[in-house]
Amino acid sequence: MTIRNDRPVRIGLQLEPQHADYDAIRRAAAEAEDLGVDILFNWDHFYPLSGDPEGKHFECWTMLGAWAEATSRVEIGALVTCNSYRNPELLADMARTVDHISGGRLILGIGAGWFEKDYAEYGYEFGTAGSRIADLGEALPRIERRFSKLNPAPTRKIPVLIGGGGERKTLRLVAQHADIWHGFGDVEVAARKIEVLDRHCADVGRDPAEIERSVEVSGSPSDSGDQLADLGITLFTMTASGPDYEFGELREWLAWRDSRNGRR
Template identity: 45%
Template structure:
């Protein structure tokens, strides 16, 4: 599928970071995310590769920095380090992973972790005694191939998540499952305000939107295909998800408000069984938007 996506013209390829499925039967097969990216690195040539997003709770920040650096070398400089606070309690409980005392604490941990990851990726020898992490003359060698390996922060938390993104992120992502395009545009404004508070140029942070939908010339057929796939994962297609289903011009029109608000990167979410027609026709949407 990664090969087909790259051949279809997609510029980035993403997978999740879960130990158990967070939708549908939790017993279904799940592969470890960093290993999947390493496999993709071997069979692709151009697209950037990343997790959307790594759970910070799963790994020490030093290990995360090493994993991202290794992927950067395996891929010839195409790695993106996507990371978030971690949210799925079931997988933490199943594998005995510390879930912290609450979401606020996990975001505080993420804040400290991303600070350390950035320093390590940038070549610092890090000694640190913090609330959550301790390092003694830690170093990441070899350095990433990219002069600045990009860090993506995923999430919508107005007070903490977007503040962390403003401080450290090269890329911020929000999923369509969190609401409409209007919500994403509103949150982009919150991110801009945080950038002002921390003295960072908002334009330095790429904004991406993870979009779901099915491309068909017949909108009714597109909605049927989407609903079938969604229900197949134990999800309700009528639960308010912002999906774009229809011909390429309809999909393009749905993305235009986001483009006007500064979003330049769209990550199309395809659930198994993968809809190859949508994959092949995303290029038509791109041509409309770039025309």
């Protein structure tokens, strides 16, 4: 069944900041913006997730500050910030600052965290999946309250993206706090997660149309693009990793986006 959705299709690109010199990351960000990407993401880890586990790597939020100055059009953000690594009030202030530096282009992507090596090496308590999600649930209202106290205030209502697919807890937090939900999986999985999210929205009194739906994609858009879009998903995010950032598939998705939006 096709879901009516008035949002245009958007393409995101996650530049994984691993195994590359920063000059290469900066060039990739500039090229992606020139190609027409809508949102440019990095990630919030301290070590590579693939390849040499001790390979080159760079920190998330200092990079976002640099991207805020180095880009002019794309929205920017982390896919996603690990809630465990920063005090919620500090994170809100960091986000507000990057929001101003970028001229109102920041998306605050956030999640509960999962990569145990980051926690062990940097001295954070890993806890359990349940405790990390509970911590995220406590942090989100604190971030919202801090936004309201900052001077100067954010340039806009900073969009909050929550990543994750836990059907009982994470998707309920999405219904309560998120402007964007980011998930993973094929068409069948996405359809089930959206159904669960819509039920949580009904339970908390939220219009599900207020939440943009995002999914990670790869391969050709002809494989699943239209099917995912017909579920009401409008943000399609690809990944590219260092040391060489290849954009062949990205160009296909950008062309598909333009064709899809042209039929609106």
